[in-house]
Amino acid sequence: MRVLAFLDGTLADPDATHLRVDDLGVLRGDGIFETILVTDGKPRELEAHLDRLARSAAMMDLPRPDRPAWERATRQVIDNWPDSSEIAIKLVYTRGIEGDPDSTPTAFALGMEIDGKVKRARADGIAAVTLERGIDAGLAERAPWLLLGAKSLSYAVNMAAVREANRRGAADVIFTATDGSVLEGPTSSVVVARGRTLYTPPPTLGILPGTTHGAVFRAAESAGWTTKVEPVAAADLRSADGVFLASSVRKLTRVHTLDGERLPDSTLLHAELASAYDAQYE
Amino acid sequence: MRVLAFLDGTLADPDATHLRVDDLGVLRGDGIFETILVTDGKPRELEAHLDRLARSAAMMDLPRPDRPAWERATRQVIDNWPDSSEIAIKLVYTRGIEGDPDSTPTAFALGMEIDGKVKRARADGIAAVTLERGIDAGLAERAPWLLLGAKSLSYAVNMAAVREANRRGAADVIFTATDGSVLEGPTSSVVVARGRTLYTPPPTLGILPGTTHGAVFRAAESAGWTTKVEPVAAADLRSADGVFLASSVRKLTRVHTLDGERLPDSTLLHAELASAYDAQYE
Numbered sequence: 001m002r003v004l005a006f007l008d009g010t011l012a013d014p015d016a017t018h019l020r021v022d023d024l025g026v027l028r029g030d031g032i033f034e035t036i037l038v039t040d041g042k043p044r045e046l047e048a049h050l051d052r053l054a055r056s057a058a059m060m061d062l063p064r065p066d067r068p069a070w071e072r073a074t075r076q077v078i079d080n081w082p083d084s085s086e087i088a089i090k091l092v093y094t095r096g097i098e099g100d101p102d103s104t105p106t107a108f109a110l111g112m113e114i115d116g117k118v119k120r121a122r123a124d125g126i127a128a129v130t131l132e133r134g135i136d137a138g139l140a141e142r143a144p145w146l147l148l149g150a151k152s153l154s155y156a157v158n159m160a161a162v163r164e165a166n167r168r169g170a171a172d173v174i175f176t177a178t179d180g181s182v183l184e185g186p187t188s189s190v191v192v193a194r195g196r197t198l199y200t201p202p203p204t205l206g207i208l209p210g211t212t213h214g215a216v217f218r219a220a221e222s223a224g225w226t227t228k229v230e231p232v233a234a235a236d237l238r239s240a241d242g243v244f245l246a247s248s249v250r251k252l253t254r255v256h257t258l259d260g261e262r263l264p265d266s267t268l269l270h271a272e273l274a275s276a277y278d279a280q281y282e
Numbered sequence: 283m284r285v286l287a288f289l290d291g292t293l294a295d296p297d298a299t300h301l302r303v304d305d306l307g308v309l310r311g312d313g314i315f316e317t318i319l320v321t322d323g324k325p326r327e328l329e330a331h332l333d334r335l336a337r338s339a340a341m342m343d344l345p346r347p348d349r350p351a352w353e354r355a356t357r358q359v360i361d362n363w364p365d366s367s368e369i370a371i372k373l374v375y376t377r378g379i380e381g382d383p384d385s386t387p388t389a390f391a392l393g394m395e396i397d398g399k400v401k402r403a404r405a406d407g408i409a410a411v412t413l414e415r416g417i418d419a420g421l422a423e424r425a426p427w428l429l430l431g432a433k434s435l436s437y438a439v440n441m442a443a444v445r446e447a448n449r450r451g452a453a454d455v456i457f458t459a460t461d462g463s464v465l466e467g468p469t470s471s472v473v474v475a476r477g478r479t480l481y482t483p484p485p486t487l488g489i490l491p492g493t494t495h496g497a498v499f500r501a502a503e504s505a506g507w508t509t510k511v512e513p514v515a516a517a518d519l520r521s522a523d524g525v526f527l528a529s530s531v532r533k534l535t536r537v538h539t540l541d542g543e544r545l546p547d548s549t550l551l552h553a554e555l556a557s558a559y560d561a562q563y564e
Contacts, residue, residue, distance in 0.1 A: 004303060019301040019308060021286060021390055026301060026376065029311025029436040060438065061445055094308065099394070108303055112381070132425045136460070139416045145446040146416055147439050154311040154436030156342065157429050163343055164427040178418070 003087075005076035007069045007107035014110065023106055025094030029154035031106070032056040037248040038078055038087040038111075044248065044281055046074065048211040052151060053091060055209075059150040063105060065093060070109070077111035087111045088249045094153065117171075118249055125254035125270070126171040128245070130234050131161050133175035133183050137231075140206030148206030158186035170257070172245060174234070177205060182232040185245045189213040190232070191252065193242035193269055197226040205231070212277075213246040219276040242266035244273070252277055285369075287358035289351045289389035296392065305388055307376030311436030313388070314338040319530040320360055320369040320393075326530065326563055328356065330493040334433060335373060337491075341432040345387060347375060352391070359393035369393045370531045376435065399453075400531055407536035407552070408453040410527070412516050413443050415457035415465050419513075422488030430488030440468035452539070454527060456516070459487060464514040467527045471495040472514070473534065475524035475551055479508040487513070494559075495528040501558040524548030526555070534559055 002014035012018060024030040034049040043049075053065050070091060077089050090110045096103035140148035147154075161173045174190055175183040182190050182201050189210030192199040198220050203209045217227040237243050243255040243263060254270040256263055284296035294300060306312040316331040325331075335347050352373060359371050372392045378385035422430035429436075443455045456472055457465040464472050464483050471492030474481040480502050485491045499509040519525050525537040525545060536552040538545055 002304065014303065017299045017301055018303050019299055019305070021296065021300050021374065021392055022284065022394075023301070023308065024441075026305065026307040026313075026435065027315070027372065027374065027437075028441055029434075029438050030441050031308075031438075033309070060442060090309065092303065092309065099397070110303055112304075115381070131427055132421075134418070134421045134425055134428055135416055139414075143414045143416055145413055145439065145443045147442050150438075152311075152436075152438040153308065154434075154438035155309075156311050156313075156432075156434040156436035157427065159310055159312050160342060160429050161427045 001082070001113050003077045003080050003111040005073040005109045007066065007073050009069070009072045009076050011076060011080060019106065020097060022098045023094055024096060024098050025092070025106055025153055027098050029152065029156070031092065031094030031153040032060060032062065032151055033093065033153055034091045034151065035248045036074065036089045036091070037251070038089060039281060040084065041078055042281060043074055043078065043089065045211045045215055046071070048214060049091070052209065052211060053093065056150045056152065057093065059144070059147060060152060062093065062095060073109040077109050081111055086114045088114055092153070114249055121171065121253050122251055125256040126245070127169065127257035128172045128174050128255045129165050129168050129170045129259050130174045130176050131164060133177060135206055136178045137181070137205055140204065149203055149208055151208055161186045169260070174237070174258070176234045180234050181205070182234050182237065183207050185247070188245035188247035188250060191216060191244040191246050192232050192237065192240045193244070193266065194240050196224065197228060199228050199230060199232050201232055202229045210246055212248055212251065215280060216246055216252055216273060216277045219280050220273060223276050238263065242269040244270065283364070283395050285359045285362050285393040287355040287391045289348065289355050291351070291354045291358050293358060293362060301388065302379060304380045305376055306378060306380050307374070307388055307435055309380050311434065311438070313374065313376030313435040314342060314344065314433055315375065315435055316373040316433065317530045318356065318371045318373065319533070320371060321563060322366065323360055324563060325356055325360065325371065327493045327497055328353070330496060331373070334491065334493060335375065338432045338434065339375065341426070341429060342434060344375065344377060355391040359391050363393055368396045370396055374435070396531055403453065403535050404533055407538040408527070409451065409539035410454045410456050410537045411447050411450050411452045411541050412456045412458050413446060415459060417488055418460045419463065419487055422486065431485055431490055433490055443468045451542070456519070456540070458516045462516050463487070464516050464519065465489050467529070470527035470529035470532060473498060473526040473528050474514050474519065474522045475526070475548065475555070476522050478506065479510060481510050481512060481514050483514050484511050492528055494530055494533065497562060498528055498534055498555060498559045501562050502555060505558050520545065522546070524551040526552065
């Protein structure tokens, strides 16, 4: 099931063709996106997602996104979703047609069902592997043209990393920097629990500022947790009380196995954090 | 002027829409491409391009490209090009529709005119800047999931680097590795002349094996040059007799200015090499 709305608010048939072959989104992966979870007809963290869309656009010299128009397209998808099931809405914004100076960005919101596999992972947890991302801690600041921390459409590497994880019998990846510190997942943030403190690595390392981890941290703080945005050594993950991947569609998913090794059981911890996160939207 | 052929050999209107919004080419930059120069109705280095397309497909776990079908689609574009002008034909091959297990790759050949700016650069040379690519020499071999050396559609970083060059008053980029050695351009190989020897860095560094530099080397060898595929220090570019960017559409383009500094005049050297390269196709 898919529902498609363009930025002017018009609905379109998602099974029809709408893009030219010379759209820079396809020719160059040249554009940005966001994925928003909708539960009970309400988009979660819409403001944070639109903030990040604007931030990605600025990093890639794209025209500033028209915020009310994106809100309207998001609403169009929600209003036309046929039932009360969860929706993952992708906002996609490309540089438009190659070689056409008059071209405007291609922009649409696409509502998609949540995969059964994702729902099972939320409940059962997943196995993950650490994979080197090949970047050092200062690179993002030194070399902004590498777009580290921009949510671009150029995700071929992220997808290849997940295939590598699958080959190793795991479902997902935790990327590491050259100094062995934790970065992020290919489509998620990493959240680590130790005692009553939650940790996540800082965006200055060249990773995305996670909207879901932000919401998890907010909920945890309200429940008396301490939260810290600071570097986390991959070698320390094994001894943590909980390792989680946070993203819009997977919410907070527990990593039960890392690099083939079973991690300490974090079932109760996960239940507490996941329900505190969900409670914010009820 | 554009001419579009799909992989089954059918022609289509390039100004019409042909792609779904949930094509993984646009949602994830998940696919590969080649760009082939056609002069006098003949595609240059077609075999080398199709070899590299197959190599990129293997690196990204895409189905093996149907070689005769790609040859036919390329021929269709050439046969339907309305005049005798040069053509840049892009072969594009994406993973198909997101979430559809029965989806087959999206595959087309798109003939495009050569930009006037590119033609002027071939004649006049360009200014380039060196920009850090943030990868070390062993990374490509250690971490194949980073797809270093695959010609994927995820080119947002390559395009951002060119915009950074423009901001610095230059037209193009020479990427450098963390150890200061030369890698490649965002859409080209780097060729360096010193005495009667041509140098280019090895693909094991995580760069594309260039089809055009291959042809330039072949031509130069026939003319008595020595050619070497070995690491080149960026610091040594200033003292070289010639620095060139090689790619299908730009052929061999002379770099006359690097990081704002005028390089030794390589006009005669360039004329010799460029005409040896062109002579192969006459």
